[in-house]
Amino acid sequence: MAIKVGVIGLGMMGCTHLDVYAKLEGVEVAAVADKNPKRLSGEEKAVGNVEGQAQGGFDFASVKKYEDGMELIADESIDLVDICLVTPLHLEYAKAAFAAGKHVLVEKPLARTLEDARAIVAASETAKGLSMPAMCMRFWPEWSWLKDAVAQNTYGKVLSAHFSRLASHPGGPFYSDGKACGGALLDLHIHDSDFVQYCFGVPDAVMSRGYSKISGEPDHVMTQYLYEDGPMVSAEGGWSLSDGYGFTMRYVVNFEKATAMFDIGGEPTLKLIQDGKSEAVKVRGAMGYEIEIEYMVDCIKQGKKPETVTLASAAESVRLVEAENKSIATGNVVTL
Ligand SMILES: NC(=O)c1ccc[n+]([C@@H]2O[C@H](COP(=O)([O-])OP(=O)(O)OC[C@H]3O[C@@H](n4cnc5c(N)ncnc54)[C@H](O)[C@@H]3O)[C@@H](O)[C@H]2O)c1
Numbered sequence: 001m002a003i004k005v006g007v008i009g010l011g012m013m014g015c016t017h018l019d020v021y022a023k024l025e026g027v028e029v030a031a032v033a034d035k036n037p038k039r040l041s042g043e044e045k046a047v048g049n050v051e052g053q054a055q056g057g058f059d060f061a062s063v064k065k066y067e068d069g070m071e072l073i074a075d076e077s078i079d080l081v082d083i084c085l086v087t088p089l090h091l092e093y094a095k096a097a098f099a100a101g102k103h104v105l106v107e108k109p110l111a112r113t114l115e116d117a118r119a120i121v122a123a124s125e126t127a128k129g130l131s132m133p134a135m136c137m138r139f140w141p142e143w144s145w146l147k148d149a150v151a152q153n154t155y156g157k158v159l160s161a162h163f164s165r166l167a168s169h170p171g172g173p174f175y176s177d178g179k180a181c182g183g184a185l186l187d188l189h190i191h192d193s194d195f196v197q198y199c200f201g202v203p204d205a206v207m208s209r210g211y212s213k214i215s216g217e218p219d220h221v222m223t224q225y226l227y228e229d230g231p232m233v234s235a236e237g238g239w240s241l242s243d244g245y246g247f248t249m250r251y252v253v254n255f256e257k258a259t260a261m262f263d264i265g266g267e268p269t270l271k272l273i274q275d276g277k278s279e280a281v282k283v284r285g286a287m288g289y290e291i292e293i294e295y296m297v298d299c300i301k302q303g304k305k306p307e308t309v310t311l312a313s314a315a316e317s318v319r320l321v322e323a324e325n326k327s328i329a330t331g332n333v334v335t336l
Helices: 012-023 037-041 069-074 087-099 114-124 141-151 183-187 190-200 288-302 311-330
Strands: 003-008 027-033 064-066 080-083 103-107 131-134 158-168 205-211 220-226 232-241 247-255 259-263 270-274 277-280
Touching (some): 087 103, 158 190, 183 220
Parallel strands (some): 027 064, 080 103, 158 232
């Protein structure tokens, strides 16, 4: 029997997830929820800022529709509740979905604050269903390649790593309101903070600089993740570049015996430079969202707890960006 999914929140991310479910075997979107009737009918479609996101390939005609996400959670036919609501609502809806015994996929960042993130983790501990935060970079093929290369020491130790994620502002009320979205620091740059702790562990301390231009919260950040016995790691993230800039996502990682370079707009996207030669690294041609959802569905089918990313590790990433925010505000190094 197909796993029945209900998606709450039909914005950019909800539509991206719907596209993925439409292509996956053994899973069926049975219901969608959005308080905006035009989004609910499919008349108004959200668009993504990354090529391939929210393509609009989902047919809204054939599914149950709820204006109230809580009604979808109460629908007994739904096995997996996929929460693609704006960040401050993640806590309330995740708790309700756990209490209803559903499996839960919740978009990143896990929550607006560390306190909320920890409350989600605590509520999940007695939940019947499986749960996973949608930290999609952990599933992005060129990034899981990097994680494996780091974990297996394939090219020796990492000496330095730099991550960069820059964009024009996505627009819209949610992303313009720092109180709701947390600025680029929490909404965008958390992808890199999360990947840093995934590869290298939670740093001993962070030193960040940042500024606000649009949302009232940091819209551009540069962070050094300080490790006593680890590599030199930094990341830059921002979404206040002039309109027309678009979106770039890159990393350069220097191992003892090779250098890896990723550029989402590059051809190829991933290069390995070794012994004077640069070679394309072949990875699966899929986006992280596809692989993350396949993984969640697979875990449900096998009755196995997701391990690639857990709610607790996503809460750690919120702790990390909150430390970065404190460093921006005080100008000091902040220990974790
Ligand atoms: N993984 C990624 O790379 C990625 C990318 C973009 C956004 N996100 C995350 O996804 C989440 C949603 O972002 P988005 O860009 O899709 O936002 P959005 O504003 O485009 O969409 C949110 C939708 O939720 C609906 N909504 C709001 N309150 C509701 C309620 N109480 N009940 C039902 N529907 C309600 C809105 O009408 C809207 O359609 C955010 O947490 C964001 O950070 C993740």
